[in-house]
C-alpha cells in the first residue's frame with residue numbers, strides 16, 4: 001500500500017510542469033473545455049485568417065508581462081491597462097475577440113471554472129494547428145491575474161531592433177533558453193508587420209542594411225516607401241505567409257528576415273547553427289517549438305488560490 005501511494009505521488013508530480021500546471025486539469029470540472037475552445041477558435045478562423053497570428057502573438061505578449069494570466073485582456077475605462085501601452089504591440093483585435101468568444105462558449109457549459117489565461121493558452125495552440133503547425137498538449141490550471149497596467153509593459157517586450165544578446169537576456173528573464181527563443185521566433189512564419197517596425201533597416205543610413213537580400217530590400221522599399229501610410233502592414237514571411245512551417249528559417253538563411261531581431265539569429269555565428277538546423281529540418285523545429293511553447297505557457301503563472309477565475313475576460317470580477 002505504501003509503495004503504491006509512493007508511485008501514485010511520483011506519477012502525479014511527474015505530470016506537473018514547472019509552474020504546477022497539469023494537462024488534464026479540467027477533466028473532472030469541465031471535461032469539454034478543450035473541445036469547446038477549439039470549436040470557437042475554428043469558427044473564428046474560418047471568418048478571418050488574422051485570427052491566427054493575432055491570437056498567437058497575444059499569448060506571447062500576455063506571458064511576458066505579469067506572466068500568462070490574461071492580464072493583457074483587461075479593458076480599462078481610463079485607457080491605462082496593459083493592452084493600452086505604447087508598446088501595445090498593435091495587437092490585432094481578432095486575438096482578443098477569439099479569447100472572448102471561446103471563453104463565452106466555455107462559460108455556457110461550466111460557468112466560473114476555466115480561466116481566461118487557460119483559454120488563451122489553448123487558443124494559441126489551436127491557431128498554430130489551424131495554420132498547419134504541430135499538435136501538442138497544453139498544461140492547464142492557470143488563474144487570471146489581478147494586475148493590468150500599461151506602465152508595467154515597458155522593458156518587458158522585445159524590440160525588433162534587438163541583437164542576439166538582448167533577445168537572450170529578455171527571454172532568460174522568463175526562464176527561456178536561446179534555443180527556446182529561436183524556436184519561438186518561428187512564430188513570425190505567420191502574420192503582419194507595420195512598415196515602421198523595420199523601416200530603419202531601409203532608410204536610417206545611406207546604405208540599406210547589408211544583411212538584407214538586395215532583391216528583398218527592393219520589395220520592402222516598394223511596399224513601404226518613406227512616409228508610407230502608418231496603417232500599411234506586410235507579410236512577415238514573404239514565401240508562405242499563411243502556413244505555420246519552417247520557411248521562416250529558410251528565409252533567414254536567404255537574407256529575408258524582416259526584423260533585425262529575426263535576421264540576427266542567422267548573422268550572429270553563435271545562433272546560426274540552430275537556424276540552419278531548423279531551416280533543414282521541419283521536425284527539429286516543430287519539436288523545439290512545442291517544448292518552447294509549453295515552457296512559455298508556464299511563465300509567471302498563478303495557481304491554486306492566487307488570482308481569480310474571471311467571468312468576463314476583459315474585466316476583473
Ligand code: HEM
Nearest residue numbers: 053054057060090092158159160184187191192193194261
Ligand atoms: C524574438 C523577439 C520578438 C520580437 C522583437 C517581435 C516583434 C514583433 C513585431 C515588431 C511585430 C509586428 C507588429 C506590427 O507591426 O503589427 C511582430 C508580429 C508578430 N509576432 Fe513577434 N516578436 C518577437 C517574438 C515573437 C514570439 C515569441 C511570438 C509568438 C510565439 C511572436 C508572434 C508574432 C506574431 C504571430 C506576429 C504577427 C501579428 C499579426 O499579424 O497580428 N513574436 N512581432
Ligand SMILES: *[C@@H]1O[C@H](CO)[C@@H](O)[C@H](O)[C@H]1NC(C)=O
Nearest residue numbers: 083084085086087088090091
Ligand atoms: C496602442 O497605443 C497607442 C498609443 O499609446 C494608442 O493610441 C492605441 O489606441 C493603442 N492601440 C490599441 C489597440 O490599444
Ligand SMILES: *[C@@H]1O[C@H](CO)[C@@H](O)[C@H](O)[C@H]1NC(C)=O
Nearest residue numbers: 018173174175298299300301
Ligand atoms: C523562473 O524559474 C524560477 C525557478 O523555478 C521561478 O522561481 C520563477 O518564478 C520563474 N520565472 C518566471 C518568470 O516564470
